[in-house]
Amino acid sequence: MDDVVAPATTEEAAEILREAAAAGLAVVIRGAGTKIDWGTPPRRVDLIVDTTRLTGVVEHAAGDLIAVVRAGTPLDSLDFGTQQLALDSPLPGATVGGTVAVNTSGPRRLLYGTARDLLIGITVIRPDGTITRSGGKVVKNVAGYDLGKLYTGSYGTLGLITECVFRLHPVPAARAFVTAAVRAPDLAAQLAAIRAEQVVPSAVEIDAPLDGPVTIAVLIEGTAEGVHDRAARLEKLLGGTVSDEPPAWFGAYPWPADGVGVKVGVALSRVAGLPPGVRGSAGTGVLYAHLTGDIPARLAAFRAAAEYAVVLTAPPSVRDELDMWGPVPGIELMRRVKDQFDPDHRFAPGRFAGGI
Amino acid sequence: MFRPKLDAERPPGYVEPVTTLKSLATALRADLGADRVIDDRQELRTYECDGLAHYKVTPGLVVLARDTADCVRTVKACCEARVPFVARGSGTGLSGGALPRADGVLIVTAKMREIVEVSPADERAVVQPGVINLDVSKASAAHGYYYAPDPSSQQICSIGGNVAENSGGAHCLKYGFTTNHVLGARVVTPDGEVVELGGRAPDSPGYDLLGAFVGAEGTLGVATEVTVRLTRLPESVRTVLAGFESPQQAGAATSAIIAAGVVPAAVEMMDALAIEAAEAAVACGYPPGAGAVLIVELDGPAAEVAAQFAQVTALCEANGATELRIARTPAERALFWKGRKSAFAAVGRISPDYIVQDGVIPRTALPEVLRRIDEIAAVHGVRVANVFHAGDGNLHPLVLFDAAVPGADLHAEEASGAIIDLCIEYGGSITGEHGVGADKAKYMPRMFTDDDLQTMQLLRCAFDPLGLANPGKIFPTPRLCGEVPRKHSANETPAGADLF
Ligand SMILES: Cc1cc2nc3c(=O)[nH]c(=O)nc-3n(C[C@@H](O)[C@H](O)[C@H](O)COP(=O)(O)OP(=O)(O)OC[C@H]3O[C@@H](n4cnc5c(N)ncnc54)[C@H](O)[C@@H]3O)c2cc1C
Numbered sequence: 144m145d146d147v148v149a150p151a152t153t154e155e156a157a158e159i160l161r162e163a164a165a166a167g168l169a170v171v172i173r174g175a176g177t178k179i180d181w182g183t184p185p186r187r188v189d190l191i192v193d194t195t196r197l198t199g200v201v202e203h204a205a206g207d208l209i210a211v212v213r214a215g216t217p218l219d220s221l222d223f224g225t226q227q228l229a230l231d232s233p234l235p236g237a238t239v240g241g242t243v244a245v246n247t248s249g250p251r252r253l254l255y256g257t258a259r260d261l262l263i264g265i266t267v268i269r270p271d272g273t274i275t276r277s278g279g280k281v282v283k284n285v286a287g288y289d290l291g292k293l294y295t296g297s298y299g300t301l302g303l304i305t306e307c308v309f310r311l312h313p314v315p316a317a318r319a320f321v322t323a324a325v326r327a328p329d330l331a332a333q334l335a336a337i338r339a340e341q342v343v344p345s346a347v348e349i350d351a352p353l354d355g356p357v358t359i360a361v362l363i364e365g366t367a368e369g370v371h372d373r374a375a376r377l378e379k380l381l382g383g384t385v386s387d388e389p390p391a392w393f394g395a396y397p398w399p400a401d402g403v404g405v406k407v408g409v410a411l412s413r414v415a416g417l418p419p420g421v422r423g424s425a426g427t428g429v430l431y432a433h434l435t436g437d438i439p440a441r442l443a444a445f446r447a448a449a450e451y452a453v454v455l456t457a458p459p460s461v462r463d464e465l466d467m468w469g470p471v472p473g474i475e476l477m478r479r480v481k482d483q484f485d486p487d488h489r490f491a492p493g494r495f496a497g498g499i
Numbered sequence: 500m501f502r503p504k505l506d507a508e509r510p511p512g513y514v515e516p517v518t519t520l521k522s523l524a525t526a527l528r529a530d531l532g533a534d535r536v537i538d539d540r541q542e543l544r545t546y547e548c549d550g551l552a553h554y555k556v557t558p559g560l561v562v563l564a565r566d567t568a569d570c571v572r573t574v575k576a577c578c579e580a581r582v583p584f585v586a587r588g589s590g591t592g593l594s595g596g597a598l599p600r601a602d603g604v605l606i607v608t609a610k611m612r613e614i615v616e617v618s619p620a621d622e623r624a625v626v627q628p629g630v631i632n633l634d635v636s637k638a639s640a641a642h643g644y645y646y647a648p649d650p651s652s653q654q655i656c657s658i659g660g661n662v663a664e665n666s667g668g669a670h671c672l673k674y675g676f677t678t679n680h681v682l683g684a685r686v687v688t689p690d691g692e693v694v695e696l697g698g699r700a701p702d703s704p705g706y707d708l709l710g711a712f713v714g715a716e717g718t719l720g721v722a723t724e725v726t727v728r729l730t731r732l733p734e735s736v737r738t739v740l741a742g743f744e745s746p747q748q749a750g751a752a753t754s755a756i757i758a759a760g761v762v763p764a765a766v767e768m769m770d771a772l773a774i775e776a777a778e779a780a781v782a783c784g785y786p787p788g789a790g791a792v793l794i795v796e797l798d799g800p801a802a803e804v805a806a807q808f809a810q811v812t813a814l815c816e817a818n819g820a821t822e823l824r825i826a827r828t829p830a831e832r833a834l835f836w837k838g839r840k841s842a843f844a845a846v847g848r849i850s851p852d853y854i855v856q857d858g859v860i861p862r863t864a865l866p867e868v869l870r871r872i873d874e875i876a877a878v879h880g881v882r883v884a885n886v887f888h889a890g891d892g893n894l895h896p897l898v899l900f901d902a903a904v905p906g907a908d909l910h911a912e913e914a915s916g917a918i919i920d921l922c923i924e925y926g927g928s929i930t931g932e933h934g935v936g937a938d939k940a941k942y943m944p945r946m947f948t949d950d951d952l953q954t955m956q957l958l959r960c961a962f963d964p965l966g967l968a969n970p971g972k973i974f975p976t977p978r979l980c981g982e983v984p985r986k987h988s989a990n991e992t993p994a995g996a997d998l999f
């Protein structure tokens with residue numbers, strides 16, 4: 144059975160990884176375990192490195208709108224007062240490191256981007272135990288390769304993230320949600336109308352269940368005066384209602400714990416043409432689907448209608464018959480990246496696209 | 500079809516016999532057409548430098564690429580012959596990123612100028628790399644969109660160059676940099692294969708190689724088509740020009756605006772010397788006698804902008820603004836910006852030569868760092884004009900000198916290096932947008948450890964095991980892929996290159 148270690152500092156973690164390297168151990172990084180079932184299961188695990196003791200905010204430079212945070216810190220525990228790390232976590236309890244490693248995102252990615260955009264510096268321990276940094280503590284910085292982008296979404300296959308530097312945003316003074324039911328055939332036109340309106344929404348989400356009407360929910364943030372004005376415009380445009388709180392489905396994955404969950408990426412003009420049973424960011428073209436019934440057929444339908452459809456999670460029985468990642472352009476180059484960073488393929492071997 | 504061998508046979512920097520370039524020229528002429536290949540010594544010199552004109556190397560050969568296929572053929576031929584290559588867009592770079600190799604091929608993508616598609620419904624445009632930055636916005640304007648990253652050079656610089664440098668601009672404070680606006684790229688990798696990175700939707704599966712490619716300064720391959728995000732034009736734009744007695748006060752006003760939770764589209768600052776130069780060059784009519792000016796611009800929904808604009812002007816006044824001018828017309832707004840955007844060129848009016856630095860500091864350190872820059876200027880006996888993106892702490896100190904005065908260039912260089920050290924001391928960066936290139940490679944070890952740099956090299960080795968793509972840039976010491984760090988390797992400067 145595999146061992147679990149929980150280092151409390153970057154140096155301690157580096158020491159552990161150096162020893163693991165010397166012993167040739169296969170290593171899997173675990174955050175809070177919220178996405179424990181994401182990706183393909185690793186082929187081999189000898190050592191689990193748990194980050195939940197690597198916690199805390201190292202620095203919050205309010206005047207510079209940046210914060211340095213240890214990787215095991217739960218995202219929802221962060222409190223920067225009148226400032227915020229504008230990252231939504233669809234799964235409560237998720238760690239900062241896990242969120243970066245999987246590049247999960249929520250509704251507000253429309254305005255703020257994702258971990259990829261908010262991360263300005265990163266400390267990573269390479270599989271051989273070497274501590275390395277890239278980026279820095281200033282938002283604007285083009286010195287050297289932007290390795291933070293490479294680690295973001297790498298599912299722990301390139302190294303252990305121990306510290307992240309983020310750009311922060313002010314917490315807006317006011318917010319409002321405009322929610323409206325729309326007939327499926329009108330969805331494309333309604334989404335286009337929102338884009339045309341120049342109201343700069345923070346989120347444009349849709350919930351299009353397999354049966355029943357489609358709902359659009361738009362989040363508006365800003366000054367009290369501005370939010371009132373913009374929400375009123377949208378209310379009129381969509382024939383919707385304005386509220387302070389989001390609808391229950393807003394920002395939640397549409398699948399149950401044991402369901403088949405898929406992430407879909409699609410060009411904006413094709414959002415309305417996706418098969419029913421989707422929910423997510425119509426404003427950016429990143430949505431989620433819960434597959435039921437003839438799962439391979441439904442997956443194929445999504446792949447045909449979108450740029451990509453990646454199975455994030457599925458029960459083991461289903462997993463075996465699915466191509467979880469689908470086609471991945473550039474996979475050969477990705478293998479070469481893995482070979483360079485983890486030549487012995489010891490970090491979560493097999494978890495990633497193309498068996499990486 | 501050429502199949503490059505992936506073993507490194509020779510160190511980068513090894514100088515090929517001239518015959519290699521000659522036969523390469525012959526082969527490429529036959530392959531691409533005679534008008535695509537330049538090997539006339541006089542014509543080659545047109546390409547000897549980028550915007551950083553004191554570095555000059557006459558390229559061994561120039562290829563004027565028309566399309567992806569031209570780039571593939573050229574890169575494959577380089578690979579086969581183990582000849583280095585450098586991509587070049589408009590050649591406006593300020594770090595010597597497109598500095599050619601005397602023993603290599605310069606692949607010019609500036610002629611690849613087609614805007615392939617503008618799709619407002621997808622909020623995307625697909626362009627060839629030679630397309631000029633501003634032309635993307637022009638092509639999108641009729642649809643109510645624009646391309647947000649706006650380097651001051653946007654009338655001449657290319658999207659390919661922007662992608663390679665991860666270029667910024669005044670409005671990146673609110674909207675982010677090139678990397679936040681590029682969705683996909685078709686790339687010819689250094690072994691001549693074509694790969695599509697990213698796509699029309701964000702978060703493409705697999706490693707974010709696009710994110711790594713943007714800002715890699717042409718060391719990971721040649722971009723031959725780029726998909727960019729278009730941004731909806733703002734409903735309202737309001738701009739104020741504020742005069743202050745000192746840059747310190749202007750810096751304090753900037754901090755106050757940010758602390759109030761306002762995210763302006765842009766906050767730009769110029770000091771007295773920079774104002775003097777801009778007045779001389781473009782008569783922008785800035786407040787006479789001001790020790791510093793701030794340009795603060797807000798954009799967005801009208802009600803939002805109106806509320807925050809009042810806040811911004813009040814904060815400027817509270818921090819000692821001596822004069823506030825609010826642009827009433829687009830023409831007035833353009834004039835405010837004209838002074839700022841022409842500042843680099845304008846410095847030519849008050850000094851024959853200058854070095855521009857691009858260091859970044861935490862915004863809150865601004866007043867202190869400006870005082871220290873004054874001290875550095877005094878110690879080295881140089882004048883420094885300050886023009887910068889105050890909102891994100893990106894300084895552009897222009898160190899003025901007269902190359903005709905013996906030793907002046909050295910003093911300027913020393914002052915410049917001291918300013919870089921200052922930025923690092925305050926936890927900042929050696930470059931915010933101009934890139935490392937050939938110019939700042941020597942400063943990289945001041946910001947990163949050997950291990951950090953070696954980790955970056957791992958990425959380079961994955962893309963370019965032979966080290967042929969723009970070698971000598973970014974990294975202070977070239978290394979062979981697979982080589983143990985710290986080992987010695989060949990000198991980078993090719994013998995016989997006109998490097999001065
Ligand atoms: C044979 C086998 C045995 C296993 N045994 C166990 C077990 O006994 N206990 C158990 O909990 N799990 C076990 N796992 C699952 C384990 O691989 C989880 O998938 C892993 O814990 C995923 O992280 P998470 O979902 O907990 O973290 P999340 O925080 O949700 O992270 C999600 C992803 O990010 C990566 N990640 C998280 N934090 C970082 C970081 N700081 N740096 C880099 N990458 C990071 C993770 O590796 C994972 O891919 C086993 C898997 C296999 C194949």
Ligand SMILES: Cc1cc2nc3c(=O)[nH]c(=O)nc-3n(C[C@H](O)[C@H](O)[C@H](O)COP(=O)(O)OP(=O)(O)OC[C@H]3O[C@@H](n4cnc5c(N)ncnc54)[C@H](O)[C@@H]3O)c2cc1C
Pocket residue numbers: 549550585586587588589590591592593595596597608628649650651652655656657658659660661662663664665666667668669716717718720721722723843844932933969
């Ligand atoms: C007056 C002036 C003002 C400026 N203001 C700004 C500013 O505000 N913000 C800013 O960020 N920069 C600014 N710059 C710098 C410069 O304009 C930018 O770096 C620009 O992106 C360079 O584009 P280019 O087409 O001229 O590229 P080049 O100078 O030709 O090349 C720059 C780099 O890109 C690589 N490259 C070019 N094309 C490709 C391609 N197709 N594929 C791969 N690599 C490629 C080159 O190898 C080189 O490393 C300014 C320059 C000047 C002269």
